[in-house]
Amino acid sequence: MPDSNGRFGQFGGQYVPETLMNELINLEKQYEHYRNDREFNEELNYLMNEYAGRPSGLYFAERMTEDLGGAKVYIKREDLNHTGSHKINNCLGQVLLAKKMGKTRVIAETGAGQHGVATATVAALLNMECEVFMGKKDTERQALNVYRMELLGAKVHAVESGTQVLKDAVNEAMREWSNRVIDTHYVLGSVMGPHPFPMMVRDFQSVISREAREQILEKEGKLPAAVIACVGGGSNAMGMFYNFIPDKEVRLIGCEAAGRGVDTAEHAATMAKGSIGVFHGMKSYFCQNEYGQIDEVYSISAGLDYPGIGPEHAYLRDSGRAEYVSVTDDEAVESFEYLARTEGIICAIESAHAVYHARQLAPKLGKDENIIICLSGRGDKDVAAIARYRGKDIHE
Amino acid sequence: MSKIADAFKNGKAFIPFITAGDQGLDKTKEFILTMERAGADLIEIGIPFSDPIAEGVVIQEADIRALSAGTTTDKVFEMLRNLRRETDMPLVFMTYLNPVFHYGYEKFFSLCEEVNISGIIIPDMPYEEKKECEEQALEHGVEVVSMIAPTSEERIKSIAKEARGFIYVVSSMGVTGIRTEIKTDLKSILAAIKEVTDVPAAIGFGIHSPEQAREMSRIADGVIVGSAIIKLIEQYGENAAPHIEEYVKNMKAAM
Numbered sequence: 001m002p003d004s005n006g007r008f009g010q011f012g013g014q015y016v017p018e019t020l021m022n023e024l025i026n027l028e029k030q031y032e033h034y035r036n037d038r039e040f041n042e043e044l045n046y047l048m049n050e051y052a053g054r055p056s057g058l059y060f061a062e063r064m065t066e067d068l069g070g071a072k073v074y075i076k077r078e079d080l081n082h083t084g085s086h087k088i089n090n091c092l093g094q095v096l097l098a099k100k101m102g103k104t105r106v107i108a109e110t111g112a113g114q115h116g117v118a119t120a121t122v123a124a125l126l127n128m129e130c131e132v133f134m135g136k137k138d139t140e141r142q143a144l145n146v147y148r149m150e151l152l153g154a155k156v157h158a159v160e161s162g163t164q165v166l167k168d169a170v171n172e173a174m175r176e177w178s179n180r181v182i183d184t185h186y187v188l189g190s191v192m193g194p195h196p197f198p199m200m201v202r203d204f205q206s207v208i209s210r211e212a213r214e215q216i217l218e219k220e221g222k223l224p225a226a227v228i229a230c231v232g233g234g235s236n237a238m239g240m241f242y243n244f245i246p247d248k249e250v251r252l253i254g255c256e257a258a259g260r261g262v263d264t265a266e267h268a269a270t271m272a273k274g275s276i277g278v279f280h281g282m283k284s285y286f287c288q289n290e291y292g293q294i295d296e297v298y299s300i301s302a303g304l305d306y307p308g309i310g311p312e313h314a315y316l317r318d319s320g321r322a323e324y325v326s327v328t329d330d331e332a333v334e335s336f337e338y339l340a341r342t343e344g345i346i347c348a349i350e351s352a353h354a355v356y357h358a359r360q361l362a363p364k365l366g367k368d369e370n371i372i373i374c375l376s377g378r379g380d381k382d383v384a385a386i387a388r389y390r391g392k393d394i395h396e
Numbered sequence: 397m398s399k400i401a402d403a404f405k406n407g408k409a410f411i412p413f414i415t416a417g418d419q420g421l422d423k424t425k426e427f428i429l430t431m432e433r434a435g436a437d438l439i440e441i442g443i444p445f446s447d448p449i450a451e452g453v454v455i456q457e458a459d460i461r462a463l464s465a466g467t468t469t470d471k472v473f474e475m476l477r478n479l480r481r482e483t484d485m486p487l488v489f490m491t492y493l494n495p496v497f498h499y500g501y502e503k504f505f506s507l508c509e510e511v512n513i514s515g516i517i518i519p520d521m522p523y524e525e526k527k528e529c530e531e532q533a534l535e536h537g538v539e540v541v542s543m544i545a546p547t548s549e550e551r552i553k554s555i556a557k558e559a560r561g562f563i564y565v566v567s568s569m570g571v572t573g574i575r576t577e578i579k580t581d582l583k584s585i586l587a588a589i590k591e592v593t594d595v596p597a598a599i600g601f602g603i604h605s606p607e608q609a610r611e612m613s614r615i616a617d618g619v620i621v622g623s624a625i626i627k628l629i630e631q632y633g634e635n636a637a638p639h640i641e642e643y644v645k646n647m648k649a650a651m
Contacts, residue, residue: 013526014524015522016449017524018543018544018555019545019546019548019569021522021545022548094439162460178569178571179571181569277497277498278493278528279447282596288498291495292493292496292498293463294447313398359440
């Protein structure tokens with residue numbers, strides 16, 4: 001997967017303006033070459049290990065396990081990577097590839113700023129020009145990350161079109177890419193967009209499950225009953241799922257953002273409430289109205305605040321291999337606090353969606369079983385917002 | 397002969413674009429009739445989309461105005477039913493794939509047939525993906541217009557060979573919007589197209605002045621103008637008709 005047309009079953013494809021087609025074909029060709037190139041892989045591994053701090057640990061959450069009284073809970077610590085999330089895995093891969101392709105400039109979209117910061121970081125490291133598109137509302141909510149990107153030498157564009165959030169940042173990055181494809185690579189931040197992005201981002205993120213599978217076999221001598229990850233576009237989840245897909249006994253569970261509830265207008269629950277559509281270069285599930293206009297979505301988590309989901313997730317769901325649940329703001333915030341108190345880990349509010357579901361699932365499983373939570377990022381960025389959620393007026 | 401071919405049979409074709417529902421659908425109908433009277437040969441009617449990734453700011457904002465005013469695909473078809481009582485000029489749609497996909501290809505294209513829409517431009521459905529709905533469109537007499545861009549290079553010939561209706565030649569990199577200078581080597585793109593097909597080719601993206609229209613019409617079979625007209629509507633609102641009329645007349649006269 002995907003097939004030669006860039007499809008996962010009916011999902012995926014390359015629904016982009018003609019201006020970008022030759023560049024996508026070129027990218028596909030170059031990626032095909034470099035993914036099998038020894039030197040490229042050695043360089044990437046070096047950066048992943050020496051610079052980003054891989055492999056990330058698989059931590060046995062003993063207090064949480066005791067508290068829940070069921071399956072052993074393990075946490076895959078992507079939050080301990082350089083820049084504080086799994087996003088660096090993909091950025092190292094793509095920016096290194098862009099450099100090999102002779103590009104001198106990278107652009108990226110960002111929601112909360114995690115992917116923007118990771119892209120700006122690697123661009124600084126590899127001496128590439130970097131411009132990041134971020135919805136104006138998000139630049140206001142995450143002012144600290146804007147400054148972080150600027151410190152790293154990136155230029156940040158506050159996107160004022162549309163709803164001024166993540167989907168609009170993707171629109172604007174695509175527009176800018178079509179304006180300047182010759183020297184520019186678009187570092188898409190998730191397993192979404194036109195082929196080959198969903199495949200390429202998955203491959204770069206699949207290091208998560210490659211490590212986790214080895215680590216759990218070493219520690220437990222058996223595979224997990226389930227792996228659990230949050231999903232917006234779906235990159236940490238795809239990375240966490242990928243090497244477990246052939247292990248049919250391992251349940252793959254994605255946790256999407258239910259915001260104020262899937263039965264309200266304020267959620268980002270694409271799997272629960274969306275329908276099939278074509279947007280941002282791919283056929284997949286989207287939150288949209290009866291006329292195919294893309295919905296404005298909502299989640300407390302800016303990283304899950306996206307109206308679509310990667311095409312491979314759509315395929316995994318429809319083929320029955322993966323399951324997707326919805327977690328509300330309240331449930332995520334409570335789990336954010338729970339993990340801080342119980343394990344001393346302040347996780348990203350995105351990851352807290354997965355923590356919530358693990359707390360529901362673990363007690364239902366036997367003590368001889370284990371589950372893995374992918375902790376996609378650390379929560380420093382969210383502390384002020386969570387304080388405000390709890391009525392404490394703290395600003396960064 | 398198809399309706400689109402009709403538009404190209406009397407010299408160079410002037411093809412204006414309008415976003416349906418910007419200032420209300422009654423105004424859209426009025427503006428279409430105004431453009432026909434002023435000499436437009438074929439009109440592109442945009443069904444507004446929430447996230448038009450191939451558009452510059454001017455058309456993005458027209459889409460937002462139209463959607464905020466409650467424009468829907470159903471209402472656009474209703475406006476066209478009324479319009480068809482007054483004109484039988486060639487019309488094509490311009491929209492993104494999702495509104496068409498979500499509406500249902502069969503339902504959408506059979507309504508196109510009913511209101512005599514001859515073609516459709518879908519910027520996010522490139523050559524590789526046209527199997528998505530080309531067959532269903534054709535069954536209802538709707539020709540899917542192919543686009544060729546400055547970056548198309550060796551793709552030009554494969555795209556042109558299978559093209560129907562007309563070929564939309566994108567003049568510049570990036571998105572729609574007014575440009576003072578067009579640097580692409582359009583002559584050689586047009587020459588490559590003409591080697592493999594007789595389907596007419598029109599140039600769009602960035603064109604706004606009569607001088608540009610004249611220059612482009614020397615090398616192509618038609619000229620497409622969007623943002624410049626939308627700007628007039630943005631500026632003059634409901635009272636834009638005389639301004640549009642004068643503009644279209646001047647453009648057509650220059651060609």
